[in-house]
Amino acid sequence: MSHSTLRVARFVGPVFTLAVVATALRLLAADVPTTPALSTLAPAADLEVAAQNYLTKIQGFLVDEATFGKNKDQLSQKANAVVAIAQTLGNYDGKNKFQAGAVDAMKAAADLAKAGDYAAAKTAYDALSAAMAKTGDAAAAPKWEKAARLGKLMHETAEVNSRIRRNVRRFARTKSESAEDAAVLLAFAQATIHDTHEVKNPADLPKWYAMAEDMRNSAAALSKASHGGDEAGFKAALDKLGKNCDACHEVFHNE
Numbered sequence: 001m002s003h004s005t006l007r008v009a010r011f012v013g014p015v016f017t018l019a020v021v022a023t024a025l026r027l028l029a030a031d032v033p034t035t036p037a038l039s040t041l042a043p044a045a046d047l048e049v050a051a052q053n054y055l056t057k058i059q060g061f062l063v064d065e066a067t068f069g070k071n072k073d074q075l076s077q078k079a080n081a082v083v084a085i086a087q088t089l090g091n092y093d094g095k096n097k098f099q100a101g102a103v104d105a106m107k108a109a110a111d112l113a114k115a116g117d118y119a120a121a122k123t124a125y126d127a128l129s130a131a132m133a134k135t136g137d138a139a140a141a142p143k144w145e146k147a148a149r150l151g152k153l154m155h156e157t158a159e160v161n162s163r164i165r166r167n168v169r170r171f172a173r174t175k176s177e178s179a180e181d182a183a184v185l186l187a188f189a190q191a192t193i194h195d196t197h198e199v200k201n202p203a204d205l206p207k208w209y210a211m212a213e214d215m216r217n218s219a220a221a222l223s224k225a226s227h228g229g230d231e232a233g234f235k236a237a238l239d240k241l242g243k244n245c246d247a248c249h250e251v252f253h254n255e
């Protein structure tokens with residue numbers, strides 16, 4: 001080997017190593033997916049109605065201390081759902097009712113989800129309804145970051161999923177309720193995309209993102225089909241959604 005070849009080798013070696021390391025790092029830090037304009041996926045109005053319904057249900061759990069005591073877990077699960085819904089409404093393109101208070105609503109709903117006693121739950125509930133009633137210009141959108149608790153969100157996902165499956169037998173009569181449920185699942189999927197703590201191996205991040213996005217897109221297809229009165233399309237989207245749940249659990253939740 002001539003002297004000059006050696007010099008080149010000594011230079012190319014480290015550069016090559018750096019390039020390999022850079023590629024590996026890029027793979028590990030898989031890009032967080034960008035969110036499409038949410039209004040193209042489901043109407044904000046469906047999520048507004050759903051948020052209001054969650055609030056009404058939660059209020060029912062707070063009528064007195066005994067009722068609170070009996071329904072603490074359900075209350076926590078519903079409040080946790082509101083965290084994801086407020087996060088999604090706060091990020092909608094175009095105005096919606098809850099945009100002005102979305103960040104406050106997320107915080108109040110998270111406090112409500114972990115309220116240890118009746119007094120704390122009532123205080124958090126009041127803060128939540130105040131945040132949801134807030135009007136005026138949209139504040140800064142909440143960040144897409146881990147906010148709702150994933151385990152609780154999955155339990156609520158399962159409840160909504162079962163309701164949609166029950167209702168599909170009476171599609172014509174239930175399609176507007178299912179449109180709301182589809183929007184809720186869309187919000188849960190959006191929250192899931194941004195909570196990657198169950199991904200133990202960073203190389204699996206792209207898989208997580210893709211699978212949670214698949215769920216989001218199936219929810220959008222459900223929304224579209226319910227609004228279009230397209231029963232066959234709705235059933236096809238529901239089949240796809242079921243496969244999305246299974247595919248992700250197989251990789252990330254298979255004990």
Ligand code: HEC
Nearest residue numbers: 150151154155157158161198211212215244245248252253
């Ligand atoms: C992107 C991945 C992903 C998708 C998509 C997904 N899940 Fe999950 N699911 C998880 C993970 C991870 C857990 C475990 C969470 C935990 O224990 O905190 C879980 C847990 C659950 C649980 C709780 C099971 C238990 O052991 O307590 C249920 C129920 C559930 N999911 C239902 C669903 C349904 C229904 C769908 C589809 C509509 C769905 N999931 C879609 C990742 C996913």
